[in-house]
Amino acid sequence: MGISIAGKIAFITGASAGIGKATALALAAAGAKLLLCARTTDALEAMRQDLLSAGAAGVHSFALDVSKRDDVANAFASLPAEWQAIEILVNNAGLARGLEKLYLDDIDHWEQMIDTNTKGLLYITRAVLPGMVQRNAGHVVNMGSTAGWLAYAGGAVYCATKAAEKILSEGMRIDLMGTAVRVTSVDPGMVETRFSEVRFGGDKKRAAKVYANVTPLLPEDVADTILWAVTRPAHVNVSSVLLTPIDQANAVTINRRAS
Secondary structure, eight states, X not given: OOOOOTTOEEEESSTTXXXXXXXXXXXXXXXXEEEEEESSSHHHHHHHHHHHHHTOXXXXXXXXXXXXXXXXXXHHHTSOGGGOOOOEEEEOOOOOXXXXXXXXXXXXXXXXXXIIIIIIHXXXXXXXXXXXXXXXXXXXXXXXOGGGTSOOTTOHHHHHHHHHHHHHHHHHHHHTTTSSEEXXXXXXXXXXXXXXXXXXXXXXXXXXXXXXXXXOBOHHHHHHHHHHHHTSOTTOOOOEEEEOOTTBSSSSOBOOOOO
């Protein structure tokens, strides 16, 4: 039998759209108190009533770019006391930039991906995890990718950041041995979000080709997986979940049906 997360504080980064938004709605339906951040708060505020209507025990949102070390520190230093005991952390914020050969790529793309996907995850985790250890309770869910298991053409640096997430999750589990804090890596394949649109600098036509003649995962599919992982019995740690649509075997093997 699973555990209840009703009334527990769940912090989701990159919560304004896609997998982050779907996860917020899924955890709201389970009665969690939602602590949400994104780089801007407009979308978060627009979600607030829907989250409360879905069953959230409370909602508190704030603007944060997880890649900014000082901003992360300041955000946690100024959190209201009633929101500090975070029991579920979903490190969802992340992005890809470009799809170019490594030796031709824009170095600014590397900086953005490494700063957000790797360093941002570390900054947030370092701010939250000590409290979990002190209370001997908590669950960290890190958003990985099939890209962390197998590199693909033009994605070397993005794939490297997701491989780093995979190893960081393993290292966290080792460092947390002897505590009741759990760590899960959720590693989805193709998910129909704005991910590809962001990768291609807003080029919707190019982004649409990524999902052409394929039925991708939906953000809700990934959110369901996260909810399942955090509600397993307390003695169960779901170390990782590799999640793909039926049309995808791994990061590079995709079945595109005839149009």
